[in-house]
Amino acid sequence: MVAKNGFRAALVFAGVLLGVVVTISLNRQSCTTADDVVPPALLPVGQALSVGSSGLPDFVSLVDTIGPSVVNISVSEKASSKLGGRRDFNGPFGLPSPFERPERKPRTRRSLGSGFIIDTEGYILTNHHVVADASKIVVRLHDESEYDAEVIGSDEKTDIAVIRITDAADLQPVPLGDSDTLRVGEWVLAVGNPFGLDHTVTAGIVSAKGRRISQGNPYDDFIQTDAAINPGNSGGPLVNLAGQVVGINTAIFSRGGGSIGIGFSIPINMARRAVPQLKEHGFVTRGWLGVRIQPVDEDIAESLGLDDAQGALVASVFDDSPASEAGVEAGDVIISFDGKDVDKSEDLPAIVAETVPGKEVELVVIRDGASTTLKVTVARMDSDEEPAKPVKAEALGLSVQDLTEEIVAELGIDTDVEGVIVSAVEAGSPAERVGIRPGDVIEQVANTRVSNVKEFREQLADRDEDDSVLVLVRRGDDTLFRVIKPDAED
Numbered sequence: 001m002v003a004k005n006g007f008r009a010a011l012v013f014a015g016v017l018l019g020v021v022v023t024i025s026l027n028r029q030s031c032t033t034a035d036d037v038v039p040p041a042l043l044p045v046g047q048a049l050s051v052g053s054s055g056l057p058d059f060v061s062l063v064d065t066i067g068p069s070v071v072n073i074s075v076s077e078k079a080s081s082k083l084g085g086r087r088d089f090n091g092p093f094g095l096p097s098p099f100e101r102p103e104r105k106p107r108t109r110r111s112l113g114s115g116f117i118i119d120t121e122g123y124i125l126t127n128h129h130v131v132a133d134a135s136k137i138v139v140r141l142h143d144e145s146e147y148d149a150e151v152i153g154s155d156e157k158t159d160i161a162v163i164r165i166t167d168a169a170d171l172q173p174v175p176l177g178d179s180d181t182l183r184v185g186e187w188v189l190a191v192g193n194p195f196g197l198d199h200t201v202t203a204g205i206v207s208a209k210g211r212r213i214s215q216g217n218p219y220d221d222f223i224q225t226d227a228a229i230n231p232g233n234s235g236g237p238l239v240n241l242a243g244q245v246v247g248i249n250t251a252i253f254s255r256g257g258g259s260i261g262i263g264f265s266i267p268i269n270m271a272r273r274a275v276p277q278l279k280e281h282g283f284v285t286r287g288w289l290g291v292r293i294q295p296v297d298e299d300i301a302e303s304l305g306l307d308d309a310q311g312a313l314v315a316s317v318f319d320d321s322p323a324s325e326a327g328v329e330a331g332d333v334i335i336s337f338d339g340k341d342v343d344k345s346e347d348l349p350a351i352v353a354e355t356v357p358g359k360e361v362e363l364v365v366i367r368d369g370a371s372t373t374l375k376v377t378v379a380r381m382d383s384d385e386e387p388a389k390p391v392k393a394e395a396l397g398l399s400v401q402d403l404t405e406e407i408v409a410e411l412g413i414d415t416d417v418e419g420v421i422v423s424a425v426e427a428g429s430p431a432e433r434v435g436i437r438p439g440d441v442i443e444q445v446a447n448t449r450v451s452n453v454k455e456f457r458e459q460l461a462d463r464d465e466d467d468s469v470l471v472l473v474r475r476g477d478d479t480l481f482r483v484i485k486p487d488a489e490d
Helices: 059-069 268-280 298-303 322-326 347-353 405-411 453-461
Strands: 010-017 020-023 070-078 080-082 108-117 123-126 136-140 146-155 160-165 187-192 200-211 222-225 237-239 245-254 263-267 291-295 312-317 333-337 360-367 370-377 391-393 398-402 420-426 441-445 469-475 478-484
Touching (some): 059 187, 123 268, 146 268, 222 245, 245 268, 322 370, 398 453
Antiparallel strands (some): 010 108, 108 123, 136 146, 187 200, 237 245, 291 312, 312 333
16 A cells, blocks of 8 residues: 555554565455354453552553463464465466566475464464464463464454364463444553564554455454554454453554554454354355445435435346345345445445345335335355365365456456366475466366365365375366375375
């Protein structure tokens, strides 16, 4: 981003990569449903802390309460060539620039982040970008003990992840607050591991709510704070004066990579709705309405005879969608969904996404100057049947993901082509040695057609990790067979 004064500014994930600040763009989901109930173990009520004799907040007692629940997360990942990795490559759709040479030998990258314990069973909440592509995760507790962790579930669109450690005793879960009741001007603390400095505490206030920092992402709804957030704070808690977590520290706005008093946290209520699904399924399911929408500006409001420029204007309706079956028409202005007001067009996607698929809700639209109420049964968003992150085939040294309309259009792939696209190839891996590249489309595995990630995984599931795999690869207009022979040590 470029600030108004001409200085270049950037949104920086609050993570450390070998001590170097990584400047990247943000990319985020919504969660399932506002009606979802998180298990009681996740919803302890924090006790209000005393105010010191000076009348100022008692930060000392607050830190004593929250400190044992905050953890340091150390992540190792093997360097690889990636497709679609905006932070790594500058070419079209994330393909490597022609001036970048792929690594010929495997390298291990290490990064640091933060997290916090949410129950006594060892579940920890952090950011998706902290643990994405991790080959090894180590969690260090307040008492300096260390444990290996596994990713239980992760959601790229909201940047929320749940990891778990086992065999740790006497874990102290952190109380979760209510971010909806958080007010601008309220005192908050940020706790984490900036630049690897364990359990650093910074204080500030809530500067704003409802910030959207990724252009075009309908799921952004950040808390802005001036409590100092720096690289390494990612995944750590933003805490109110009752000792309750109200946000997950995620990103900063910065010209030089350090804190300038503009940090962003994911509201904890978004995580409340996501955690049960991440624990059970590993990913989050969202509702789908099936409309394309646009903002209602003053000119559109006047032309439609609306009193105010509000709501979401329906530009088109998908065939065989919940909206079409409910009778929604192009030109309708949606002003309410399931009892929730739609003040701006960007409000609607998040509201719909939070609705349980299969639920029947009331949709209020303005049509021909009159209010009309429709009944609509929300469907499941198909793209969320699989986790958002690419699926790894560890033994082969590659990652694949489904072919989407965006990928097909960006790379100029024939629309008749079916398969999975290679999104990353590990340097020095068996896949790289036989010439597999990011951007290749795998059409067959072991002489069996695969049209999506699920079928790709099914073909590999019945094979031993050290078995050779015959794949049919499409590259442009050419197809070629390759036999990938996994290394014994992989």
